[in-house]
Structure formats: structure tokens, C-alpha cells
Amino acid sequence: MLKRLSILGSTGSIGTQALEVCEAHGFSVMGLAAYSNEALLEEQTRRFRPQLVCIFDESRYHSLKARVADLPVRVVTGIGGLCEAASLAEADMVLNAVSGMIGLRPTLAAIDAHKEIALANKETLVTGGELVMRRAKVQNVPVLPVDSEHSAIFQCLNGYRHCKVNRILLTASGGPFFGKTRAELQYVTKKDALNHPNWSMGQKITIDSATMMNKGLELIEAYWLFDVPPEQIEVVIHRESIIHSAVEFEDCGVIAQLGMPDMKLPIQYAITYPERRPCPTKPLNLWEVGKLTFYEPDMETFSCLKTAKEAIRRGKLYPTLMNCANELAVQLFLDGKISFLQIAELNERVLELDGRGEVTVDNILNAEAAAREFVLSSI
Ligand SMILES: NC(=O)C1=CN([C@@H]2O[C@H](COP(=O)(O)OP(=O)(O)OC[C@H]3O[C@@H](n4cnc5c(N)ncnc54)[C@H](OP(=O)(O)O)[C@@H]3O)[C@@H](O)[C@H]2O)C=CC1
Ligand SMILES: CC(=O)[C@@H](O)[C@H](O)COP(=O)(O)O
Ligand SMILES: [Mn+2]
Numbered sequence: 001m002l003k004r005l006s007i008l009g010s011t012g013s014i015g016t017q018a019l020e021v022c023e024a025h026g027f028s029v030m031g032l033a034a035y036s037n038e039a040l041l042e043e044q045t046r047r048f049r050p051q052l053v054c055i056f057d058e059s060r061y062h063s064l065k066a067r068v069a070d071l072p073v074r075v076v077t078g079i080g081g082l083c084e085a086a087s088l089a090e091a092d093m094v095l096n097a098v099s100g101m102i103g104l105r106p107t108l109a110a111i112d113a114h115k116e117i118a119l120a121n122k123e124t125l126v127t128g129g130e131l132v133m134r135r136a137k138v139q140n141v142p143v144l145p146v147d148s149e150h151s152a153i154f155q156c157l158n159g160y161r162h163c164k165v166n167r168i169l170l171t172a173s174g175g176p177f178f179g180k181t182r183a184e185l186q187y188v189t190k191k192d193a194l195n196h197p198n199w200s201m202g203q204k205i206t207i208d209s210a211t212m213m214n215k216g217l218e219l220i221e222a223y224w225l226f227d228v229p230p231e232q233i234e235v236v237i238h239r240e241s242i243i244h245s246a247v248e249f250e251d252c253g254v255i256a257q258l259g260m261p262d263m264k265l266p267i268q269y270a271i272t273y274p275e276r277r278p279c280p281t282k283p284l285n286l287w288e289v290g291k292l293t294f295y296e297p298d299m300e301t302f303s304c305l306k307t308a309k310e311a312i313r314r315g316k317l318y319p320t321l322m323n324c325a326n327e328l329a330v331q332l333f334l335d336g337k338i339s340f341l342q343i344a345e346l347n348e349r350v351l352e353l354d355g356r357g358e359v360t361v362d363n364i365l366n367a368e369a370a371a372r373e374f375v376l377s378s379i
Contacts, residue, residue: 006031006088009097011040013202014120018095021268024280031085036060042067051090054081082106087113096121099204100327104128111141118270120146122221127320129224130359144270151266152244152257164250168228171238171245173198175209182301188340198241198261207330211343216308230312237295260284307348317355317367324371325350346375
């Protein structure tokens with residue numbers, strides 16, 4: 001089937017690769033959305049001819065409108081515009097590839113509009129997993145994982161839905177600071193932290209990989225997507241990022257998914273599921289890879305992983321508090337305002353706030369404000 005997509009975060013790492021996949025297979029792009037990159041949005045609008053384009057940053061709205069004035073495209077802005085891009089009548093599927101928990105409301109809007117969801121934006125499930133999965137079930141809408149580990153788990157589970165799972169083996173590269181001590185991490189720079197060994201990604205997720213908060217967020221994401229308790233999700237350091245994750249069933253049989261570290265396959269699989277199609281990626285050559293290595297994570301040095309486990313153990317709004325603190329702390333680190341180790345400290349300390357409220361959109365937004373205030377008053 002030739003899908004019609006709306007792509008939120010089209011100018012980013014996932015968004016641009018998704019457009020390559022759409023081009024390779026002739027999928028229609030009905031909607032595009034980005035934060036402020038009007039030059040690339042214009043280029044994408046000319047190339048893919050969507051019906052609607054959203055530029056979130058209101059100060060760029062008139063300028064983008066002028067750039068595409070000769071095209072039959074509607075230009076929208078702000079959170080209202082982003083939700084419109086998520087619920088476009090002409091689209092069958094929404095690929096949510098914005099970064100950060102701003103992705104929550106468009107995901108809910110897309111579910112309410114009965115769009116299939118291809119979800120890269122993990123922060124949506126970390127903060128609103130309970131709401132999103134419940135609403136998707138009520139509306140009978142599939143939530144298809146794009147994150148490489150979750151796509152792998154999803155692929156491993158296909159055909160075994162009725163079987164009991166012992167454990168999910170969630171693989172982690174270990175990031176650029178694998179094997180380092182806390183003392184060695186004290187003065188690492190933004191350039192060091194952005195130097196991911198295997199993946200080329202946006203800045204926020206790359207810093208999350210360096211602190212290993214990415215794996216903490218992914219553990220929570222896996223819990224909501226696959227309904228497997230956090231105690232049954234084991235993080236395994238796998239330096240080569242060739243095994244994208246694995247599932248152990250009750251007979252101790254382990255099924256894993258392997259491939260080169262390239263997001264085009266998981267993006268494409270979410271779009272074409274349940275079909276498989278040729279993918280514009282490099283095939284895996286195990287002779288070239290040579291060896292695959294595995295280690296236990298160092299939870300003391302990379303304490304974000306421990307914090308994420310504690311946040312999901314407490315549940316309710318604690319994962320939201322942690323996620324919001326992390327989003328702001330990562331930005332402050334990228335802006336040179338705090339050190340690398342302060343990110344983990346702030347994420348841990350924000351759990352001192354009261355997160356016992358019910359998970360509703362309003363409470364999530366209030367928790368976000370409280371976490372931001374906490375972080376800004378703590379630095
Ligand atoms: N990159 C990867 O390989 C992977 C990413 N993910 C997840 O996918 C998501 C995207 O990551 P990635 O592509 O790396 O990030 P990038 O930073 O490369 O791209 C983010 C995209 O989101 C847009 N955006 C940000 N805020 C808004 C907003 N408020 N409204 C509309 N658009 C917005 C950006 O627009 P602009 O360019 O204008 O700023 C950009 O298009 C994240 O949640 C990440 O964790 C998951 C697995 C792998
Ligand atoms: C490509 C992808 O899915 C990322 O989330 C990646 O897994 C990050 O690498 P880490 O394993 O270092 O967090
Ligand atoms: Mn991942």
C-alpha cells in the first residue's frame with residue numbers, strides 16, 4: 001500500500017532519513033513540521049509538495065509563508081499547527097520525530113484522528129506512556145516503534161505474541177565515555193560528549209547516549225510499548241550496535257535483530273509494517289564486523305540509568321519530572337552553563353519533587369513547569 005505520511009520533525013536526523021525512505025518507495029508526504037529551520041522546510045516543501053507545513057516558531061511563520069507563497073500549501077504555526085499537522089485528513093500515518101516532550105500533544109491528536117503512529121519521539125512515552133497507550137487502545141490505533149532497540153524488540157516478538165517473555169535484552173552502545181570513571185567525566189566537553197561511537201543523531205539524543213539517560217528513557221519506552229515490567233528489562237552494553245536488542249522467551253530461547261547502525265531500516269519497517277521491502281541501507285557483513293562484545297553497565301558512573309529505574313518504579317508523574325529536568329539540563333550543558341556530571345545530579349535530585357499526581361495532560365504540563373523551576377533554581 002502506498003502510505004500517505006505527515007512527518008513531524010522533518011528537518012532533523014530521523015525526519016530527513018524518513019524522507020529518503022519515502023522518496024525510495026514513492027510514499028506521499030502530506031504534512032511536514034519543524035521548529036525553526038525555514039530554509040530546509042522550504043526545500044522539502046518544494047520537493048515533496050505537502051498540503052500543510054508547520055513551523056512551530058511563530059516568529060518564522062510570515063517568513064516561511066512568503067518563501068512558499070507560489071505553492072498550494074497551507075502554512076501553520078505553534079502547538080495548534082503541530083497538532084493540525086498530526087491530524088491531517090489526507091494522511092494515513094504520522095511519523096513523530098520531533099525531539100522532546102513537546103511531541104506528546106501531537107501524538108494524542110494523531111491518535112484521536114485515527115492515524116497510525118510511527119513513534120521515534122521516546123519522550124512522548126516517558127512522560128505520557130499511560131495516556132498514549134490507553135488512548136491508542138481505545139481508538140484501535142497502532143503505535144509502531146521507530147527507536148532502533150524498540151523496532152528490534154518489535155521484530156523479535158512478531159510471530160511470538162502468544163509466548164511468555166522472560167526478559168528483554170536492551171542493548172546500549174555505552175556511548176563515548178564507556179569505561180571512564182566519574183573523575184574522568186568531570187571536565188568532559190560538549191565536543192567529547194557529541195562524539196557518539198556508532199550513530200549520527202540530533203544533539204539532544206547524542207548527549208543522552210553519553211550520560212546513558214537514553215537507555216533509561218528507552219527502558220521506560222519499552223515498558224509502555226511491550227508491557228514488560230522494568231525488572232525484566234536488562235540493559236546490556238554492546239559496543240558495536242549491531243545487535244539492536246533481543247528477547248528471551250520462557251524456554252530460554254533468545255531471538256535478536258541485527259543490522260548495521262542505520263535508522264533507515266527501523267524507520268522503513270514502521271512505515272511498511274507488516275511488509276518488508278528493500279531498504280536503502282548497507283547490508284551487514286559479519287566478517288567485516290569481526291567480533292561482538294558485551295558488558296554490564298556501570299550504574300554508579302552512569303547514574304542516569306539508576307534514576308530512570310527509580311522514576312518508573314515510582315510511576316505517576318516521576319518519569320515526567322525526570323524527563324523535563326533532563327531536557328533542560330541537556331540544553332544547559334549544550335549552552336555551556338552546566339557541567340556534564342551536573343546533568344545526572346539534576347535528574348536525580350528532581351525526584352525530590354512530589355510526582356504522585358494522576359497522569360493527565362494538565363498535570364504533565366504542571367510537572368514540566370515545576371521541574372524547570374527546580375533545575376533553574378538549583379544551578
Ligand atoms: N536520531 C536518531 O537516530 C534517533 C532519534 N530518536 C528520537 O527521535 C526524536 C528526534 O531525534 P533526532 O532526529 O535525532 O533530533 P534532531 O534534533 O535531529 O531533530 C529534531 C527535529 O524536531 C524538530 N522540532 C523540535 N522541536 C519542535 C517543535 N516544537 N515543533 C516542531 N518541530 C520541532 C526540529 O526542527 P528544527 O530543525 O527546525 O529545529 C527537527 O526537525 C527524539 O525523540 C530522539 O530521541 C530515536 C532513535 C534514534
Ligand atoms: C539509534 C538509536 O536508536 C539510538 O537511541 C541509539 O541507540 C543510541 O545509542 P546508545 O545505545 O548509545 O544510547
Ligand atoms: Mn535507541
